[in-house]
Amino acid sequence: MPYLLKTEPSVYSFANLQSEGTTIWDGVTNPVALRNMRTMRAGEQLVIYHTGDERSAVGTASVVSLDTADPKNPVLKLKAGKPIAEPKTLAEIKTNKLFADSPLVRQGRLSVVPLTDAQYKFLTGE
16 A cells, blocks of 8 residues: 655655665654554655655655554655656645545545555555
8 A cells, every 4th residue: 555654844755865865754643644564565665755844746666664562653665766757746635536545635634644545546656
């Protein structure tokens, strides 16, 4: 299952991830986001979404590993993918019927959001 990870680009951007190659994704505290995170598996595809002024899906990544030994603080390692050629804005996402019931538009503060394969393909253009 693909997922979308939200980040404030002034704190940690997709460009930072590309520069580093891999990173530990941490700082997630919302119980629903943590539950979503704990269901991830190595190799699953991710969309990186910039919040703040940008509000758009900007790049891809993949799950390298997930350590859930501490369920309140899972350690997610992810690997940078590629930039999305035509980033999809929140406005575009909200008008697309694929996202009508998505937590991405219904729960705006949720930082880890499950996606369907169709949603992933729309966001990435793949």
